[in-house]
Amino acid sequence: MDNTNKEKSAVLINGDALSHDEIKSPFLIGVAGGTASGKSTVCKKIMEQLGQAEMDHTQRQVVSISQDSFYRELTPAEKIKAQKGKFNFDHPDAFNEELMYETLQLILKGHKVKIPSYDYRTNSLDFDNKLVIYPADVVLFEGILVFYFPKIRDLFHMKLFVDTDSDTRLARRVPRDINERGRDLDAVLTQYMTFVKPAFEEFCSPTKKFADVIIPRGADNTVAIDLIVQHIRDFLNNRSYPGSTSNMALYMNMELCGNSGDGAMGADAAGGNDIASDNGNGTYNAIRRFSTLCKELTMKGNVFFETNKNLPHH
Ligand SMILES: Nc1ncnc2c1ncn2[C@@H]1O[C@H](COP(=O)(O)OP(=O)(O)O)[C@@H](O)[C@H]1O
Numbered sequence: 337m338d339n340t341n342k343e344k345s346a347v348l349i350n351g352d353a354l355s356h357d358e359i360k361s362p363f364l365i366g367v368a369g370g371t372a373s374g375k376s377t378v379c380k381k382i383m384e385q386l387g388q389a390e391m392d393h394t395q396r397q398v399v400s401i402s403q404d405s406f407y408r409e410l411t412p413a414e415k416i417k418a419q420k421g422k423f424n425f426d427h428p429d430a431f432n433e434e435l436m437y438e439t440l441q442l443i444l445k446g447h448k449v450k451i452p453s454y455d456y457r458t459n460s461l462d463f464d465n466k467l468v469i470y471p472a473d474v475v476l477f478e479g480i481l482v483f484y485f486p487k488i489r490d491l492f493h494m495k496l497f498v499d500t501d502s503d504t505r506l507a508r509r510v511p512r513d514i515n516e517r518g519r520d521l522d523a524v525l526t527q528y529m530t531f532v533k534p535a536f537e538e539f540c541s542p543t544k545k546f547a548d549v550i551i552p553r554g555a556d557n558t559v560a561i562d563l564i565v566q567h568i569r570d571f572l573n574n575r576s577y578p579g580s581t582s583n584m585a586l587y588m589n590m591e592l593c594g595n596s597g598d599g600a601m602g603a604d605a606a607g608g609n610d611i612a613s614d615n616g617n618g619t620y621n622a623i624r625r626f627s628t629l630c631k632e633l634t635m636k637g638n639v640f641f642e643t644n645k646n647l648p649h650h
């Protein structure tokens with residue numbers, strides 16, 4: 337690499353270098369919800385519908401990360417408890433908040449990061465199977481408590497809450513934990529009653545109020561998923577235009593405001609015209625159509641919108 341290129345490059349934590357032109361600051365979407373509500377299935381469907389799932393990891397525009405990679409390492413005494421189903425994995429203290437925050441910040445700065453996968457059978461992080469997260473345009477970060485920590489919550493440009501009723505969640509968790517996570521029925525039910533259910537009520541459920549979009553029925557709600565997919569697709573197309581705002585936050589806020597019933601129909605407001613002049617009438621019209629669609633879907637109970645308090649209002 338010659339000196340000119342060196343000046344234009346950023347060194348990543350693993351020593352790789354990227355030119356500034358390649359550095360992407362992604363749009364960060366948080367996906368919260370109770371255990372087995374369908375968070376990972378929703379993310380998987382989004383990835384599939386966007387044609388990202390079958391793509392090589394280095395080429396993906398959209399990536400999905402699980403909060404499980406940020407469980408903190410247990411002490412030997414805690415490990416013994418965990419093996420007996422007596423460790424509370426649903427309490428905020430079970431997570432490494434600092435590492436989660438620092439990693440998301442690196443991702444937001446366009447860095448490539450390596451995170452461990454999580455092994456539910458041994459209740460521990462698997463450093464031998466690290467996941468490489470390459471810079472992307474959109475990053476989905478899913479987990480039970482992704483909206484719990486204020487510092488982390490504030491990093492999201494958009495917050496989704498997967499809202500599936502607790503009977504359905506329990507009915508899904510039991511077979512999943514037995515078949516995929518190596519547990520027996522007694523242990524699953526004891527852990528659920530002792531820790532999972534009370535912690536959901538105390539720590540997870542109250543974070544629903546921070547969501548911008550609530551998805552009732554999780555992955556069954558194909559209408560809501562199509563809507564989010566279309567939105568990400570529009571963002572990705574919009575971002576690839578030369579001279580575009582590259583700002584999904586502004587784009588989203590305008591549309592969500594359009595649904596808040598405050599009369600601030602985004603496409604007609606000042607912000608809408610800014611975007612229209614940046615991107616041409618195609619995008620402008622798409623936003624208008626999308627706003628109308630969102631209103632109709634909200635009325636049908638497929639999605640619930642909250643005004644995004646995190647974003648600047650016009
Ligand atoms: N809509 C659905 N219908 C049937 N099973 C589902 C549905 N959504 C998820 N599941 C199943 O329920 C379990 C939990 O789903 P998952 O997406 O892993 O939830 P979470 O990530 O919220 O814990 C998995 O076994 C998954 O295959």
Ligand SMILES: O=c1ccn([C@@H]2O[C@H](COP(=O)(O)O)[C@@H](O)[C@H]2O)c(=O)[nH]1
Nearest residue numbers: 370371372425426456459460479480532
């Ligand atoms: O070692 C562990 C770590 C976590 N859990 C449980 O997992 C869920 C969170 O994952 P979801 O995919 O959102 O269900 C949480 O409720 C923990 O209780 C575990 O059982 N063992």
